[in-house]
Amino acid sequence: MKYMMFVSTDATAEPYDAAEDNIVEWVQDVDARGVHLMGERLRPAEDATTVRMRKGELVVTDGPFTESKEWIAGFDIIDCRDLDEAIEIASKHPMARFGQIELRPFWPLELDGV
Amino acid sequence: MAPSQPDDAVARAVADAHREEWSRVVATLIRTTGDWDLAEEAVGEAFEKALRRWPADGIPTSPGGWLTTVARNHALDVLRRRTSEQSKYREVAIMRSLEGEADADVEPLAADDRLRLIFTCAHPALPLEARVALTLRTVAGLTTAEIARAFFVPEATMAQRLVRAKGKIRNAGIPYSTPSAEALPARLDGVLAVLYLVYNEGYGPSSGDAVLRVDLAAEAIRLTRLVVSLMPAESEARALLALMVLQHARRAARTRDGELVTLDEQDRALWNAAEVAEGLELLASAPGRGPYRVQAEIQAVHARAVDANATDWRRIADLYAEFARFSDSPFIALNHAISQGFADGPAIGLAELETLAASRRLEGYHLLPAAQAEFLTRAGREVDAAERYREAIALAPTTPERRHLERKLAGLPGAAGQNPTPV
Amino acid sequence: MEYLMLITDEDDGGDAWVPQGADFGAWVADADASGVRIRGDRLRPHGEATIVRRRGGEVLVTDAPLSESKEWIAGYDILEADSLEAAIAVASRHPRARTGHITLHPVWPLDLDGDDHGDHDELNHEMEQGR
Numbered sequence: 101m102k103y104m105m106f107v108s109t110d111a112t113a114e115p116y117d118a119a120e121d122n123i124v125e126w127v128q129d130v131d132a133r134g135v136h137l138m139g140e141r142l143r144p145a146e147d148a149t150t151v152r153m154r155k156g157e158l159v160v161t162d163g164p165f166t167e168s169k170e171w172i173a174g175f176d177i178i179d180c181r182d183l184d185e186a187i188e189i190a191s192k193h194p195m196a197r198f199g200q201i202e203l204r205p206f207w208p209l210e211l212d213g214v
Numbered sequence: 215m216a217p218s219q220p221d222d223a224v225a226r227a228v229a230d231a232h233r234e235e236w237s238r239v240v241a242t243l244i245r246t247t248g249d250w251d252l253a254e255e256a257v258g259e260a261f262e263k264a265l266r267r268w269p270a271d272g273i274p275t276s277p278g279g280w281l282t283t284v285a286r287n288h289a290l291d292v293l294r295r296r297t298s299e300q301s302k303y304r305e306v307a308i309m310r311s312l313e314g315e316a317d318a319d320v321e322p323l324a325a326d327d328r329l330r331l332i333f334t335c336a337h338p339a340l341p342l343e344a345r346v347a348l349t350l351r352t353v354a355g356l357t358t359a360e361i362a363r364a365f366f367v368p369e370a371t372m373a374q375r376l377v378r379a380k381g382k383i384r385n386a387g388i389p390y391s392t393p394s395a396e397a398l399p400a401r402l403d404g405v406l407a408v409l410y411l412v413y414n415e416g417y418g419p420s421s422g423d424a425v426l427r428v429d430l431a432a433e434a435i436r437l438t439r440l441v442v443s444l445m446p447a448e449s450e451a452r453a454l455l456a457l458m459v460l461q462h463a464r465r466a467a468r469t470r471d472g473e474l475v476t477l478d479e480q481d482r483a484l485w486n487a488a489e490v491a492e493g494l495e496l497l498a499s500a501p502g503r504g505p506y507r508v509q510a511e512i513q514a515v516h517a518r519a520v521d522a523n524a525t526d527w528r529r530i531a532d533l534y535a536e537f538a539r540f541s542d543s544p545f546i547a548l549n550h551a552i553s554q555g556f557a558d559g560p561a562i563g564l565a566e567l568e569t570l571a572a573s574r575r576l577e578g579y580h581l582l583p584a585a586q587a588e589f590l591t592r593a594g595r596e597v598d599a600a601e602r603y604r605e606a607i608a609l610a611p612t613t614p615e616r617r618h619l620e621r622k623l624a625g626l627p628g629a630a631g632q633n634p635t636p637v
Numbered sequence: 638m639e640y641l642m643l644i645t646d647e648d649d650g651g652d653a654w655v656p657q658g659a660d661f662g663a664w665v666a667d668a669d670a671s672g673v674r675i676r677g678d679r680l681r682p683h684g685e686a687t688i689v690r691r692r693g694g695e696v697l698v699t700d701a702p703l704s705e706s707k708e709w710i711a712g713y714d715i716l717e718a719d720s721l722e723a724a725i726a727v728a729s730r731h732p733r734a735r736t737g738h739i740t741l742h743p744v745w746p747l748d749l750d751g752d753d754h755g756d757h758d759e760l761n762h763e764m765e766q767g768r
């Protein structure tokens with residue numbers, strides 16, 4: 101099953117400790133296990149752009165359109181056996197400790213109506 | 215063919231089978247079909263069939279086996295009638311799983327499908343309400359209507375909750391399995407938390423028609439017994455059962471003529487002695503110092519006291535101090551303060567309660583001023599006690615509790631117990 | 638430049654709206670044909686998400702409470718565009734740009750060989766800012 105991992109900040113998390121950031125190891129581990137399809141770090145919130153079309157007019161605004169103080173710092177796409185494996189993978193990502201990870205299952209189009 | 219009337223023996227046998235076999239049959243059907251709705255439907259069909267066939271055919275030697283076979287056949291019939299490609303794969307998978315065995319490496323605990331079911335229902339990815347509903351529906355075998363009534367929500371709401379829960383299991387890939395050894399401690403905590411929540415819900419505010427409401431406390435105890443039987447090495451599960459059994463043993467003494475009777479006032483002859491004995495035995499067989507163990511020990515101290523005056527409050531105070539290390543809940547702190555007051559005297563109790571009150575963590579909670587009133591009374595300060603009782607009365611969340619506090623206020627010596635003239 | 642494009646609908650995102658393939662099939666075909674779209678998928682609704690945190694050494698798993706989110710990310714695409722303007726142009730043609738909004742997040746590649754430590758310090762700084 102494929103999952104999108106949204107890697108986000110979280111104000112209630114432990115303070116970031118660069119020495120404990122093992123992202124390189126994490127990527128190597130998931131690559132070796134064959135569960136990693138792709139993943140990227142993302143530029144911080146202020147570098148995002150929001151696009152809307154309203155009444156035929158293009159409306160472009162700075163930053164993500166969100167009231168939340170949390171932002172998405174990165175993402176990974178994983179393909180694993182089930183949610184428990186996805187949870188185990190996510191729990192080992194350094195941002196599980198310094199932020200939070202949201203696991204979103206993919207919704208394949210062949211399963212429309214389900 | 216006219217429907218036959220089940221005779222008493224059959225009705226009893228089916229009811230027994232429902233209590234003992236429902237979860238087992240459902241759990242197996244979910245594993246073999248991979249379809250929760252189909253499993254429930256098939257098992258429901260099987261019980262209906264039992265009511266129709268057992269009067270004529272006799273009660274089978276192994277009701278569980280009979281029910282499983284009938285349910286499985288029904289499920290296969292349904293699947294064959296579904297014509298999509300997917301169902302063919304499912305049929306093949308069913309055949310395979312009927313032949314296959316649990317993968318012992320991946321699932322060290324999976325000797326019994328019911329464990330898979332229990333752990334999956336309590337999966338932390340499901341919202342707490344959904345975990346409770348799913349556990350009661352598929353493990354306890356309560357109907358959606360019964361669960362809805364027990365939690366004071368409309369049946370449609372509860373039905374929707376169950377649909378969403380099963381949807382998430384399917385769509386998010388929640389596996390039908392017992393957890394890995396690494397994940398087990400946290401996952402078992404989750405199971406026990408659901409069971410304890412159901413138990414406490416059984417002691418929550420009751421509506422008018424208690425007769426129609428399922429006894430949630432009894433259901434929680436039954437389910438916890440099942441968990442203990444399936445995981446006999448897990449001490450905290452056993453401790454939780456001890457805790458529930460010891461508290462539940464007091465139920466006959468908790469009310470008198472519809473009025474609330476607190477622990478100190480209860481007629482201990484009304485406590486179920488056999489259940490108390492069972493609770494103490496369970497406790498003795500549950501080593502360790504986990505949170506449920508400590509709570510159960512507190513209940514055991516009460517259980518061993520022949521009357522309220524004989525209570526070993528020092529021991530209880532020490533146990534609450536220990537319990538407080540697991541959680542910084544202000545309610546635990548309150549109970550700790552109260553037990554210290556009973557152990558070391560009202561002055562100590564009042565000092566501890568004053569600290570708690572100053573922290574404002576229990577603002578609006580009636581049992582804080584009620585406790586202050588209790589110790590003020592013991593210290594001979596009835597006027598202050600009366601004021602605290604009035605405060606508590608204003609905060610009391612239910613009628614029985616308010617009336618109890620009013621009785622305490624009225625029972626104060628002298629004019630202190632009189633209500634102030636209404637303004 | 639690579640972007641994570643997130644599609645958010647401003648419906649309540651609940652059962653009422655099921656994003657169908659027909660909604661965005663034409664957009665996908667165009668974006669694929671122009672080479673801008675690398676991949677993309679529909680995602681199950683927010684109510685079926687799972688949150689994973691590690692706090693005090695323990696792994697905490699929870700569901701995603703509906704009340705906490707007013708945004709309903711319904712899907713994502715990975716775009717490779719010459720510039721932000723080009724990416725905006727592609728995003729603006731997505732049907733959900735009309736009924737919801739599209740957010741473009743520039744990718745910020747990690748140097749996984751570890752030679753360039755400047756990026757790491759910048760990440761550290763950014764995360765501190767985010768508190």
